Amino acid sequence: MSSQAVSGALLRSLVQPVWRSLPWRALSTAGGLGLLLAGTTRLSDDAPDADLGRLILRLTALIGALGLAFLLDDPARNTTAATPLGRAPRAVLRLALTAPLTALWWTTALLLLPAPTRPALGPATLEAAAMAVGALALATAAIRFTDTAEAGRPTAIWLGVAAALAVLIPNRWGLLGTPQDPYWVATQVRWALLLGATATMSVLWTPEPLRGRQRKASPSGA
Numbered sequence: 634m635s636s637q638a639v640s641g642a643l644l645r646s647l648v649q650p651v652w653r654s655l656p657w658r659a660l661s662t663a664g665g666l667g668l669l670l671a672g673t674t675r676l677s678d679d680a681p682d683a684d685l686g687r688l689i690l691r692l693t694a695l696i697g698a699l700g701l702a703f704l705l706d707d708p709a710r711n712t713t714a715a716t717p718l719g720r721a722p723r724a725v726l727r728l729a730l731t732a733p734l735t736a737l738w739w740t741t742a743l744l745l746l747p748a749p750t751r752p753a754l755g756p757a758t759l760e761a762a763a764m765a766v767g768a769l770a771l772a773t774a775a776i777r778f779t780d781t782a783e784a785g786r787p788t789a790i791w792l793g794v795a796a797a798l799a800v801l802i803p804n805r806w807g808l809l810g811t812p813q814d815p816y817w818v819a820t821q822v823r824w825a826l827l828l829g830a831t832a833t834m835s836v837l838w839t840p841e842p843l844r845g846r847q848r849k850a851s852p853s854g855a
Contacts, residue, residue, distance in 0.1 A: 663700025
């Protein structure tokens with residue numbers, strides 16, 4: 634049997650245990666809170682305008698990203714780092730299992746907003762994707778450069794700090810502009826650059842360092 638077939642069989646055998654080990658409490662809590670927030674736009678008899686809808690979607694996306702900060706938490710990390718598949722395939726499997734649910738969640742959040750409240754879907758989705766991937770990049774960095782097996786809590790804290798800093802940056806140079814601003818296009822470019830940079834960092838930092846794998850594979854450190 635080829636090595637690719639063996640790897641495929643091992644990956645398929647991991648689907649069920651990885652599914653069970655996902656941080657469902659954090660994901661469901663964040664997802665539920667985000668949908669509740671999006672649903673508040675339907676409480677008023679008069680639908681809010683698109684500017685308020687944009688703010689609510691940004692907060693909803695941030696809440697979702699806080700949930701995704703826990704996605705890579707793996708209490709068994711220190712006992713599985715030397716498995717034949719390594720950490721990268723397991724991380725990709727976690728992402729593959731949750732990506733459809735995340736897309737469905739975001740679609741539901743968008744549909745909860747009344748039509749007059751719903752901003753342009755392209756920019757809103759770009760911002761949500763950048764926040765989600767940013768959370769994954771922070772979690773990936775924490776796992777890559779430390780020995781922690783559960784990076785969710787510190788990642789969520791750092792994500793909250795980043796969000797607070799984003800509020801303090803003037804819209805001319807920041808990420809929270811509106812379509813009425815003359816620099817709206819530049820704002821979207823910055824979101825796209827953030828998405829690309831964090832996605833690149835996630836890809837580069839996902840594999841377990843070779844030196845770290847050698848230390849964990851050999852108790853003597855040889």
